[in-house]
Amino acid sequence: MTAVEAEVEERRGRLHPAVARVREAVRTALAxxxxxxxxxxxxSGGADSLALAAATAFEAPKLGLRAGAVIVDHGLQADSAHTAEIAADQCRSLGLDPVQVRAVEVGTEGGPEGAARTARYDALRDAADEFGADVVLLAHTRDDQAETVLLGLARGSGARSLAGMAPMAGLLRRPLLEVPRSATAAACIASGLRPWHDPHNDDPTYRRVRVRHEVLPILEEALGPGVTEALARTAGLLRADADALDALAADLAETSVRRTGDEVLCDVGMLEAEPAALRTRVLRQAALEAGCRSTDLTAGHVAAVDELVTDWRGQRWIDLPQGVRALRRAGFIVLR
Incomplete structure (x- = not known):
């Protein structure tokens, strides 16, 4: 279905509900x-991103925007280059321009999923720089959000992790976080698009796949329908709380943390009077500033540093990732 034909159908009230739902989400995100x-x-050529591409191709010109597409070829499968070109051809047929395939080399840091994600996001940012794009749209759906929350729960993560994926993060936007995966699949069928099915989405080696095909169905069976929607709604509620706490912690850090040479100093007197939710956020950020990587710094590490503030019994120091050491000295937590 061409854009002109789709608009005629929309005016006649015969537009498929799934197509209308995806378009409305995109229109809201771009308005x-x-x-x-x-x-x-x-x-990627999958149903979610193809539905997003079709909706963007339809909505963007009506808003006076220029819309293109980037297909990242991770090179993880023998026919990945061919698959990427098919996705690019479909994007061009939708009227998107520019359309570019970017091949990347996936490393090993952060595991298979983390390394692929890092390579993909780097490629998307490079493409945005090249084409002067201010926004990159990602096709994560409500189901993806629910899976993210469950994975965070399994790790014992805090509110920020359980808040899931943000609708907006810098140049990245996720218009479909309130749209179910079933709607994107239906939108592709209604629009005559041919989605590619990534075999990795059925590979139980990946934790997210096990959550999708094993954990969520069991929860739906045991607790009744609506678990996915409830998890996604929980993410939204927690994100609002986490944003508020992060803002308060940033204000506290302005007065309680300073850098001197290669050391980050946190004022014990100021921190010990604050709630743990703020104090631990400040200490975590201080550890990152001192050189810890966020992927390696755990809640256990931060709790150990917090004990130097709230339960100091003469402990000598705490060893943190990347060779960072935290110790208490002259009324300060020193990280270096």
Whole structure:
């Protein structure tokens, strides 16, 4: 279905509900952008990203925006280059321009999923720089959000992790976080698009796949329908709380943390009077500033540093990732 045909169907009230739902989500996400803004869709060729690409191709011109697509070829399968070109051809047929395939080399840091994600996001940011795009649209759905929350729960993560994926994060936007995966699949069928099915999405080696095909169905069976929606709704509620706490912690850090040479100093007197939710956020950020990587710094590490503030019994120091050491000295937690 071409854009013109789709608009005629929409005016006649015969537009498929799934197509209408995806378009509405995209229209809402793009509505406040200035005219002439360039928007890129990250498209893998799967149902979610193809539905997003089609909706963007339809909505962006009506808002005076320029819309293109980027297909990241991770090179993890023998026919990945061919698959990427098929996705690019479909994006071009939708009227998106520019459309570019970017091949990346996936490393090993952070495990298979983390390394692929890092390579993909780096490629998307590079493409945005090249084309002068202010926004990159990602096709994560409500189901993806629910899976993210469950994975965070399994890790014993805090509110920020359980808040899931943000609708907006820098140049990245996720218009479909309130749209179920079933709607994107139906939208592709209604629009005559041919989605590619990634075999990795059925590989139980990946934790997210096990959550998708094993854990969520069991929860739905045991607790009744609506678990996915409830998990996604929980993420939204926790995100609001986490944003508020992060803002308060940032204010506290302004007065309680300072850097001197290669050391980060946290004022014990100021921190010990604050709630743990703020104090631990400040200490975690201080550890990151001292050189710890966020992927390696655990809640256990932060709790151990917090004990130097709240339960100091003469402990000598705490060893943190990347060779960072935390110790208490002259009324300060010193990280170096």
């Amino acid at each position: 406040e952008l200035p005219r002439e803004t360039t928007v890129l869709v990250a498209c």
